[in-house]
Amino acid sequence: MIKADLNLIQAKASSLFMGAMSAVLLLSVLIISFPPSSPSALIYYLALSGLILQALGLIIWALFYHDKTFAASQAAVILAIDLVILFVAFYPLSAGSMLFMAGPALILTTNALLFNETHFKNINYLAAFLLLVSSLVWGLTGYLPHVLFQMISQAVVYGIAAGGIFWVKKLAFEFKARSEQLENQIERLEEEKEHFKKGFYILKQGSEELNKDIKRREIEIQNIVTISEQIQIGKDSRDVLGSFLLTALGQMGSSHAFIMAREKKNQNYWNILVEKGLRTLNKSQLKIYLDSNIISILRAFREPLYLRELPRDNLFADELNFMKQFEKDVICPIYVKNKILGMVAFGPKVTGAEYTKEDFNLISVVANQSAFILEQVQQSDEFRDQFARTVRAMLYAMEAKFFFNRGHLVRTANYVSMTAKRLGFPPNEIRQLGLGALLHDIGKTAIDDRYLLYDKSLSNSLKDAKIKERILTHTIEGGKILKSAGFNDLMVDMAVHHHEYFNGRGYPHRIGGEEIPMETRMLSVCNAYDAMTSERPYRKALSEIQAMEVLKQQSGQQFDPEVVKAFLDIVKHVTPKPTKH
Numbered sequence: 001m002i003k004a005d006l007n008l009i010q011a012k013a014s015s016l017f018m019g020a021m022s023a024v025l026l027l028s029v030l031i032i033s034f035p036p037s038s039p040s041a042l043i044y045y046l047a048l049s050g051l052i053l054q055a056l057g058l059i060i061w062a063l064f065y066h067d068k069t070f071a072a073s074q075a076a077v078i079l080a081i082d083l084v085i086l087f088v089a090f091y092p093l094s095a096g097s098m099l100f101m102a103g104p105a106l107i108l109t110t111n112a113l114l115f116n117e118t119h120f121k122n123i124n125y126l127a128a129f130l131l132l133v134s135s136l137v138w139g140l141t142g143y144l145p146h147v148l149f150q151m152i153s154q155a156v157v158y159g160i161a162a163g164g165i166f167w168v169k170k171l172a173f174e175f176k177a178r179s180e181q182l183e184n185q186i187e188r189l190e191e192e193k194e195h196f197k198k199g200f201y202i203l204k205q206g207s208e209e210l211n212k213d214i215k216r217r218e219i220e221i222q223n224i225v226t227i228s229e230q231i232q233i234g235k236d237s238r239d240v241l242g243s244f245l246l247t248a249l250g251q252m253g254s255s256h257a258f259i260m261a262r263e264k265k266n267q268n269y270w271n272i273l274v275e276k277g278l279r280t281l282n283k284s285q286l287k288i289y290l291d292s293n294i295i296s297i298l299r300a301f302r303e304p305l306y307l308r309e310l311p312r313d314n315l316f317a318d319e320l321n322f323m324k325q326f327e328k329d330v331i332c333p334i335y336v337k338n339k340i341l342g343m344v345a346f347g348p349k350v351t352g353a354e355y356t357k358e359d360f361n362l363i364s365v366v367a368n369q370s371a372f373i374l375e376q377v378q379q380s381d382e383f384r385d386q387f388a389r390t391v392r393a394m395l396y397a398m399e400a401k402f403f404f405n406r407g408h409l410v411r412t413a414n415y416v417s418m419t420a421k422r423l424g425f426p427p428n429e430i431r432q433l434g435l436g437a438l439l440h441d442i443g444k445t446a447i448d449d450r451y452l453l454y455d456k457s458l459s460n461s462l463k464d465a466k467i468k469e470r471i472l473t474h475t476i477e478g479g480k481i482l483k484s485a486g487f488n489d490l491m492v493d494m495a496v497h498h499h500e501y502f503n504g505r506g507y508p509h510r511i512g513g514e515e516i517p518m519e520t521r522m523l524s525v526c527n528a529y530d531a532m533t534s535e536r537p538y539r540k541a542l543s544e545i546q547a548m549e550v551l552k553q554q555s556g557q558q559f560d561p562e563v564v565k566a567f568l569d570i571v572k573h574v575t576p577k578p579t580k581h
Contacts, residue, residue, distance in 0.1 A: 261342025443478025
C-alpha cells in the first residue's frame with residue numbers, strides 16, 4: 001500500500017506541488033484578512049507583496065510546468081522563495097498562532113514528499129536559518145514580544161515536524177527500496193522461471209523424442225527377438241528361414257521376400273531356397289550364376305540397399321531381366337566368414353512407402369540370422385554325411401558279427417518312423433527316432449559272443465537266467481557308448497530302456513507307464529515285433545499274425561496299449577512288409 005502511495009505521489013508530483021502552493025497562497029490570504037489588532041503599514045505591505053509574489057509563482061508554474069515532467073530543482077527554488085516570504089512578510093503577523101505553523105508545515109511536508117534527501121536537507125536548513133534570522137530581526141525591531149521564547153518554541157515545533165517527516169520519509173523510501181529490490185528479485189525469479197519453463201519445455205520435447213526413439217528401438221528389438229526366437233534346434237533349416245521371412249514380412253508390410261543361395265554344394269548357381277509372396281513368378285527358372293557380374297558387384301556391399309542402386313554396366317541379359325523384375329526390392333548379401341553365400345530380398349511395401357532405417361536394420365538381422373542357418377546347414381550336411389558313414393559302418397560291423405541280426409535294425413527303424421508318424425510326431429523328431437532305433441542295440445558290441453550266439457532256448461533255470469541277464473546288459477552298455485560319443489539324451493534313453501515293461505517289471509531299472517518316454521515305448525513294440533518275426537539261433541520266426549497276437553496279449557503288460565494299437569493299424573496296411581533276411 002505504501003509502495004502504491006509513493007508511486008502515486010511521484011506520478012502526481014506537479015499536481016501535488018501546485019496544491020501546496022495554492023494552500024500557502026490561501027494561508028497568506030487568511031493572515032492578511034485577519035491580521036493582529038495594529039499591524040504596521042510596513043508589515044502589511046510586505047505581506048501583501050508576498051501574497052502577490054506567491055500568486056505569481058503559482059500562475060507561472062501552472063502555465064509553464066504543470067504538464068511537463070516534474071522539475072525538482074525549479075520547484076525547490078519556488079518553495080525556498082515561499083519560505084522567505086512566510087518568514088519575512090507573514091511571520092510578524094502570525095507569530096504565536098496556528099496559522100504561522102501551518103504555512104511552513106505545508107512546505108516542509110511537500111518538501112519531504114517530492115524531493116530527494118539533498119533538497120530536503122537544504123530546505124530544512126533554510127527554514128531553520130530564516131526562523132533564527134527573522135526572529136532576531138523582528139524581535140529587535142520590537143514587532144515580536146518574547147523573542148527568545150518564541151524562537152525556541154517555534155524551532156522545537158519545526159524541528160519535531162521536520163524530523164518526523166524526514167523519519168517517515170526515510171522509512172517509506174527504505175521500504176520502497178526494499179520493495180523495488182523484491183520486485184527486481186521477483187522479476188529475476190520470473191525470468192528464471194520463464195527460462196526454466198523454456199528449458200523444461202525443451203527437455204520435455206527432447207524427452208518425448210527420446211521416448212519415441214526408445215519405442216522405435218523397442219519395436220525394432222522386439223522384431224529382432226521375434227525373428228531370433230524362430231531358431232529352434234532340430235527344426236528344418238528351410239522352416240527356420242521361412243519363419244524369418246514370414247515374421248519380417250509381417251513387421252515391414254512387404255509384398256514378398258525370398259532368400260537365394262546354393263541349394264547343393266556342387267551346383268554353380270543360386271536359386272530360391274525359401275520365399276513368401278512370389279505367386280506369379282516361375283521360381284524354378286530364377287537363377288543367379290556364381291560367375292555373374294551381379295554377385296561380383298554384391299561383394300562390394302555389406303548393408304541392405306535397393307536393387308535399383310546397383311550399377312548395370314556389363315550385365316548379361318538374364319541379369320538385366322532379374323534386376324528389372326525386382327528393381328523395387330531391397331536386397332542384402334548374406335556373408336559367412338567374409339564369404340558371400342547368398343542374399344535376402346524384400347519386395348516393395350504394400351502401402352507404397354519407402355523403407356525406414358529400422359526396416360533396413362531388420363533386413364540386416366534377417367541376413368545375419370540366415371547366414372547363421374546356412375552355415376549350420378553346411379556344417380550339418382558335412383557332419384550328417386560323416387555321421388551316416390559312421391553309423392553305416394557300425395551297422396555293417398554288427399550285422400557281419402551277428403548274421404541273424406541282418407536287417408533287424410533298419411526294419412525296426414522303419415517301424416518306429418511309421419508308428420511315430422501315425423501318432424502325430426513332427427518330421428524332425430521322426431528322423432531322430434529313426435536314428436535312435438538304428439543305434440539302440442549298439443551295446444551288443446560289448447557283450448561276449450558266447451552269450452549272444454547262444455543257440456538254445458532260454459528256460460527259467462538259474463544258468464539261463466544269468467545268460468539272459470548278461471545279454472540284457474547290452475542296454476546299459478549301449479547307453480554308455482552313445483553318451484560317451486555325444487549323442488543326445490533321447491537316443492541314450494532308447495538304448496537303455498527299450499527292454500523296460502509297461503507294467504514296471506522290465507530291465508534294467510524296472511520303470512513303467514509314463515516313466516518310460518513315449519519314444520522308447522514305441523521302440524519296445526517295434527523291436528519286439530521284428531525280433532519275433534525274425535529267425536534266431538534258438539528258434540524259428542513267428543508268423544506276422546502270431547506276432548500281432550502276442551502284442552495284443554501283452555498290451556498293458558509289457559507294451560503300451562496306445563502304441564500297440566497304432567502299430568497294429570500300420571502293420572495291417574503296410575504293403576509290402578519290410579524285407580526279412
